[in-house]
Amino acid sequence: MHTPDFDVVVVGLGAMGAATLYQLAKRGVKVLGIDRFTPPHDLGSSHGDTRITRQAVGEGAAYVPLAIRSQQIWRELESELESELDVQLFEQCGVLVMTSSATAPAADSAADFTKHSIELARRNGIEHEVLDAAQIRQRFPQFAPIHDSALGYFEPGGGYVRPERCIEAQLTRAQALGATWIGGETVTALANEDGLVRITSQGRSVTAGKAIVCAGMWSSELLGAPFDQLLRVCRQTLYWFKLAQPTPFAPRSPSFIIHGASEAETCYGFPPVPGEGSMKIATEQYSATSLPDTLDRQVSSAEAEQMYRQLVAVNFTGVTPQLVKSAVCAYTVTPDSGFIIDQHPRLANVTVVSACSGHGFKHSAAIGEALAQRCVDGRSDVDLSAFSLQRFSSGQAL
CATH class of the missing domain: 3.30.9.10 (D-Amino Acid Oxidase, subunit A, domain 2)
Structure with a gap:
């Protein structure tokens, strides 16, 4: 097996991708992020000035630990970037x-x-x-x-986060910690090659030990079956x-x-x-x-x-x-409005993180941390099994 260009490549740098890039960089992983636009931008899902965050997530119990941990991570980020932030990332006004x-x-x-x-x-x-x-x-x-x-139902610990600022803060910290990221470049293909993942874009072709795809509404085109039928x-x-x-x-x-x-x-x-x-x-x-x-x-x-x-x-x-x-x-x-966080069924060492069905931002910081933990340690503190692809073939719903 050849030595890869990167340990991990993250495709898509919206809510999930920016969080994952930051958390991998924190752990010393040699990581590259690629986005078809220049994040933060208003051409996907992770924009609009404000996004609701709350801890008791009515969509399901599996989301609760992710929402709680994400709020903690945003506070940690605020402390890390205190001299650079003009407003808080997380405004605790209640929900x-x-x-x-x-x-x-x-x-x-x-x-x-x-x-x-x-x-x-x-x-x-x-x-x-x-x-x-x-x-x-x-x-x-x-x-x-x-x-x-x-x-x-009033939850005083909830409120809203600033999506553009959260993405920018995580990309800023990721770069300061050694990550590389590229905007304005579309990934066109993923393939397995000599035990690695080859990621091909309009501007380059690189190899990595692992790839994490957070491509949002462009996921179907890039990933193919079964995602083209599910999303x-x-x-x-x-x-x-x-x-x-x-x-x-x-x-x-x-x-x-x-x-x-x-x-x-x-x-x-x-x-x-x-x-x-x-x-x-x-x-x-x-x-x-x-x-x-x-x-x-x-x-x-x-x-x-x-x-x-x-x-x-x-x-x-x-x-x-x-x-x-x-x-x-x-x-x-997705058909049940839940997330998909799972291995690609046909591409080895490719993790798919989509779709977030409109309620992903409040969980994104913790999902990025969990993915980084899985890459480095082989397991995550938060159980992500509820978001597997298997539920669509077995008839289980979140």
């Missing part, structure tokens, strides 16, 4: 998860998410409060229009609406997730960021599939008007219809 709808939700949908969050918090000793509609309105008056039947790209829209003055928002407002009776009545968002005078709010849609290279990256006025009418006006007071800005991102989604 409010609630079910609020005049229409009764389906038995297995919205209500379960809030109740599941409460149950996970109780099971894992996570500090939280359970609030009714009156308590929510009293503490957070911006939610005055919510339905009287609303049920809320879908779903366009998502983000909105920032101007606040009325004076604003009813409490000085310490939380990030929020509101579940209605259907996908169309469900949204998430963030407290006003100081100095911006607006509130960011977004939905999630999984019915329409897009292609990465033809994704519509413009938000239409009709989309903004519908967002305000259907979700902002019925859940908030003190938010005007004036759109300050908008953005588009893409979720790469």
